[in-house]
Amino acid sequence: MKQPFQYSDPDAAITALAERLSVAGETERVANPIGRILAEPIVADRDSPAADVSAMDGYAIRMSDLRSDSAVPVSGISQAGSPPPVMIDGQVVRIFTGAIIPAGCEAVVKREDTEELDSSIRFLPAAIESTVEGSHIRRRGENAPVGSGVMEIGTEVTPAVVAALANFGCTNPVCFRRVKVAVLTTGDEVVDPATEKLEPWQLRNSNRSAVQAMLDLVSLADVEIVDHVRDDRDSMQRSLCSAITDCDVVVLTGGVSMGDYDYVPETIEQLGADIVFHGLPIRPGKPILGAATKDGKLVVGLPGNPVSATINCHRFVLPLLRRIAGKHAWRDTPSLVTLTQPPQKAIPLHTMLLAQATATGSAELVPAKGSGDLVALGRSDGYVAVPPMTTTTGPWPMFRW
Numbered sequence: 001m002k003q004p005f006q007y008s009d010p011d012a013a014i015t016a017l018a019e020r021l022s023v024a025g026e027t028e029r030v031a032n033p034i035g036r037i038l039a040e041p042i043v044a045d046r047d048s049p050a051a052d053v054s055a056m057d058g059y060a061i062r063m064s065d066l067r068s069d070s071a072v073p074v075s076g077i078s079q080a081g082s083p084p085p086v087m088i089d090g091q092v093v094r095i096f097t098g099a100i101i102p103a104g105c106e107a108v109v110k111r112e113d114t115e116e117l118d119s120s121i122r123f124l125p126a127a128i129e130s131t132v133e134g135s136h137i138r139r140r141g142e143n144a145p146v147g148s149g150v151m152e153i154g155t156e157v158t159p160a161v162v163a164a165l166a167n168f169g170c171t172n173p174v175c176f177r178r179v180k181v182a183v184l185t186t187g188d189e190v191v192d193p194a195t196e197k198l199e200p201w202q203l204r205n206s207n208r209s210a211v212q213a214m215l216d217l218v219s220l221a222d223v224e225i226v227d228h229v230r231d232d233r234d235s236m237q238r239s240l241c242s243a244i245t246d247c248d249v250v251v252l253t254g255g256v257s258m259g260d261y262d263y264v265p266e267t268i269e270q271l272g273a274d275i276v277f278h279g280l281p282i283r284p285g286k287p288i289l290g291a292a293t294k295d296g297k298l299v300v301g302l303p304g305n306p307v308s309a310t311i312n313c314h315r316f317v318l319p320l321l322r323r324i325a326g327k328h329a330w331r332d333t334p335s336l337v338t339l340t341q342p343p344q345k346a347i348p349l350h351t352m353l354l355a356q357a358t359a360t361g362s363a364e365l366v367p368a369k370g371s372g373d374l375v376a377l378g379r380s381d382g383y384v385a386v387p388p389m390t391t392t393t394g395p396w397p398m399f400r401w
């Protein structure tokens with residue numbers, strides 16, 4: 001670990017590492033694109049809306065018929081799903097939301113602004129006062145004219161995007177391929193979570209579960225390799241070498257600090273990757289390591305302590321993964337929260353404190369004994385990032401799991 005730190009804050013370190021990474025190139029057509037990143041711009045295949053349509057249930061009128069002294073006959077119906085009727089001079093057409101505006105119609109009057117008689121209507125004062133030319137008419141192409149850009153390359157496909165794509169007939173867009181990830185945990189003391197009988201010097205592998213679960217949630221990654229590496233140089237070299245060869249991203253946990261068996265940093269360098277930072281002014285996670293291979297693959301060495309590994313996987317790996325996956329807006333956009341009580345100690349590090357959301361814009365710190373406290377981790381909704389030497393309640397950014 002280098003002191004002084006190469007970067008003064010986590011965002012600067014993330015940016016420096018991001019600049020060294022290769023962004024997704026390969027693409028594929030995807031039938032269920034939710035959570036994926038568009039690799040082609042989506043263009044309107046027709047005007048949206050495709051014709052002038054009514055925004056209300058009511059009556060299609062000519063402005064010259066808008067009078068309060070006598071009833072106006074209703075001569076036809078325009079309903080969604082059918083072509084419109086011809087509009088006869090001096091008569092109105094009953095129209096429904098989404099139905100096509102008949103030729104000659106200049107405005108739509110809401111049904112509740114009329115008195116409906118047997119085969120005619122009277123306009124109520126509200127209609128006379130508020131109706132102007134174009135009232136309640138959605139114009140052809142006002143959302144997007146045919147041929148215009150609807151969605152850009154690099155957009156993440158959310159349910160809202162799926163709706164927009166469906167509207168333009170795009171059900172299987174071209175997306176960037178998923179990012180291949182290797183998850184390597186380390187440590188002779190670490191055993192499989194299913195192990196029932198453990199010695200006091202053993203502990204269950206919670207980092208593997210945390211990292212894998214986090215990657216499963218983002219839909220951008222395929223975890224191709226999950227490996228546990230013993231604390232010896234050869235095993236580390238073998239595992240890391242095949243992980244770097246087969247995957248775009250390698251996430252390691254443990255073995256990055258100053259211990260005699262912390263082989264991660266030297267092995268990363270031996271395999272030809274450049275260490276962009278090793279050690280940052282953050283807590284938890286001071287020994288974190290970020291590296292990039294010559295061909296732009298990402299290698300992150302997360303500190304082994306479970307709270308540190310989990311928080312820093314979220315803080316560092318996820319945004320960089322989104323970047324590699326081709327997402328345009330890859331950085332986190334945490335919302336601001338005010339803490340219900342101030343942090344207890346001012347320390348000269350960027351601190352990430354486990355927290356529970358209590359209400360919109362407010363969060364409570366989860367009491368934690370340190371970065372091995374998995375109970376506190378499990379009770380948290382995320383973490384709040386507090387700048388160095390700060391004991392005020394914020395508002396500070398809250399990152400949610």
Ligand SMILES: Nc1nc2c(c(=O)[nH]1)N[C@H]1C(S)=C(S)[C@@H](COP(=O)(O)OP(=O)(O)OC[C@H]3O[C@@H](n4cnc5c(N)ncnc54)[C@H](O)[C@@H]3O)O[C@H]1N2
Nearest residue numbers: 185187204205206207208254255256257258303304305308
């Ligand atoms: N001399 C120094 N010692 C340490 C420093 C330092 O700056 N100077 N930093 C401390 C900090 S902060 C952390 S965090 C740890 C990180 O150390 P490592 O990344 O080398 O992690 P390990 O030593 O391998 O493990 C730490 C801790 O976490 C447990 N662990 C490891 N892997 C797992 C896993 N997969 N699941 C659950 N728990 C795991 C491990 O048993 C240890 O208890 O270094 C400090 N030391």
Ligand code: MOO
Nearest residue numbers: 284285305308371
């Ligand atoms: O990353 Mo460490 O968790 O600050 O103990």
